[in-house]
Amino acid sequence: MSILVHKYGGTSVADEERIRNVARRVIRAADEGHRMVVVVSAQGDTTDHLIDLARRVNPWPSDRELDMLLAVGEQISISLVAMTIEAMGRAAISLTAAQVGIFTDDAHKKARIIRVNSRRLDDELAAGKIVVVAGFQGVDRNNDLTTLGRGGSDTTAVALAAALGAVRCEIYTDVDGVYTADPRVVKGACKLTQISHEEMLELASLGAQVLHPRSVELAKQYGVKLEVKSSFADVPGTLVKEAGQMEDVLQVSGVTSDKNIARVAILEVPDRPGVAYKVMGDLAAGNVNVDMIIQSVSRDHINDMSFTIGEDDLDRAMAILNKTIAGLGAKGVVFDRNVAKVSIVGIGMKEKAGVASAMFQALADQGINIQMISSSEIKISCLIDRERADEAVRAIHEKFFTGGVQVAREAG
Ligand code: ADP
Ligand code: ASP
Ligand code: MG
Numbered sequence: 419m420s421i422l423v424h425k426y427g428g429t430s431v432a433d434e435e436r437i438r439n440v441a442r443r444v445i446r447a448a449d450e451g452h453r454m455v456v457v458v459s460a461q462g463d464t465t466d467h468l469i470d471l472a473r474r475v476n477p478w479p480s481d482r483e484l485d486m487l488l489a490v491g492e493q494i495s496i497s498l499v500a501m502t503i504e505a506m507g508r509a510a511i512s513l514t515a516a517q518v519g520i521f522t523d524d525a526h527k528k529a530r531i532i533r534v535n536s537r538r539l540d541d542e543l544a545a546g547k548i549v550v551v552a553g554f555q556g557v558d559r560n561n562d563l564t565t566l567g568r569g570g571s572d573t574t575a576v577a578l579a580a581a582l583g584a585v586r587c588e589i590y591t592d593v594d595g596v597y598t599a600d601p602r603v604v605k606g607a608c609k610l611t612q613i614s615h616e617e618m619l620e621l622a623s624l625g626a627q628v629l630h631p632r633s634v635e636l637a638k639q640y641g642v643k644l645e646v647k648s649s650f651a652d653v654p655g656t657l658v659k660e661a662g663q664m665e666d667v668l669q670v671s672g673v674t675s676d677k678n679i680a681r682v683a684i685l686e687v688p689d690r691p692g693v694a695y696k697v698m699g700d701l702a703a704g705n706v707n708v709d710m711i712i713q714s715v716s717r718d719h720i721n722d723m724s725f726t727i728g729e730d731d732l733d734r735a736m737a738i739l740n741k742t743i744a745g746l747g748a749k750g751v752v753f754d755r756n757v758a759k760v761s762i763v764g765i766g767m768k769e770k771a772g773v774a775s776a777m778f779q780a781l782a783d784q785g786i787n788i789q790m791i792s793s794s795e796i797k798i799s800c801l802i803d804r805e806r807a808d809e810a811v812r813a814i815h816e817k818f819f820t821g822g823v824q825v826a827r828e829a830g
Pocket of ligand 2: 553
């Protein structure tokens with residue numbers, strides 16, 4: 419019998435009726451002949467509420483204690499889903515990450531899965547049970563609870579699918595697939611029937627929250643068939659595929675924005691070898707990921723260095739940098755939270771000139787200033803004012819998908 423993994427996000431398990439909908443869908447798949455593993459997220463806004471709760475007792479909770487609290491949300495969901503399945507007359511069991519054996523490193527709040535033990539899952543499935551697993555959580559080598567980063571339940575689902583050799587991992591959510599832009603922001607966004615791992619990974623990393631970036635990486639690495647579908651409608655979703663198997667290639671397959679970033683600038687850094695290495699090395703040692711880096715042209719052997727980081731990492735980064743710059747003899751370090759990164763992604767853009775200029779024109783037409791630019795073969799990102807991010811996404815989407823600057827589809 420084949421194993422199938424379903425994952426249901428927070429909106430899909432937000433109340434009793436929705437939990438019953440999930441249970442019915444899972445039972446239907448079991449009736450079609452699959453052994454079912456179901457990964458669920460915390461209900462609705464539970465994770466946000468838990469973070470607020472923590473901050474009420476301590477504005478700077480330690481990462482370890484925060485993980486201990488956040489993992490609770492998923493535990494409520496798994497027990498409710500398992501009970502609902504049982505109430506419908508089927509055998510089910512809920513399991514936490516510790517009970518399954520989902521082992522991670524000890525990077526609290528953004529832990530990475532190192533190993534999954536499939537024995538308990540195999541045993542429960544062999545006993546004919548529907549297994550309901552808590553997403554988002556793991557345990558480190560000291561048995562401490564960790565979490566995988568916001569949206570991390572998708573990654574739990576793909577990791578379990580990989581460990582079990584599942585036929586497919588289906589991510590059920592409140593949209594019916596991956597769109598050319600967030601449908602909440604762009605009314606005319608179009609659903610993609612398929613997208614390559616590379617594009618999906620970029621879109622997810624650049625702010626499209628529909629999939630957790632690491633889930634896409636794992637799906638590619640372990641050859642897990644990954645599909646995004648609606649929890650509420652029975653319509654075809656979006657398949658995440660190998661680039662070589664795509665039926666057609668888009669110049670731009672999506673537009674996205676990330677508002678959870680901050681810009682940091684180190685002022686008047688001495689212009690000598692090893693400075694960038696020291697700054698970036700110290701940040702990496704503190705587990706801070708750096709993006710978009712710009713160094714100004716040297717004047718009198720001094721220059722400024724600016725870069726973007728995740729807003730969640732800002733406090734940690736500033737603490738690190740204040741020490742680093744003292745050692746380097748730089749003048750100071752400043753930050754700006756009022757920024758967002760808007761990006762376009764598409765594997766077809768590497769063969770076409772003019773994609774970047776069309777993006778810049780869309781921003782210029784709205785009078786939106788570009789503060790920084792970065793690009794790779796398949797993406798272009800611009801740093802702009804945060805409050806104009808949605809407007810920018812709409813203008814860029816209009817340019818590429820409705821304005822007709824480039825043809826959306828080409829033979830692959
Ligand atoms: P879940 O709780 O099911 O994990 P998420 O809120 O994490 O759901 O992800 C689904 C949301 O992602 C959608 O409601 C949508 O607003 C947002 N989203 C952002 N970018 C995209 C995109 N390109 N395609 C589809 N949804 C997107
Ligand atoms: N509950 C977690 C979050 O809100 C994980 C998830 O939903 O995937 O980020
Ligand atoms: Mg999600």
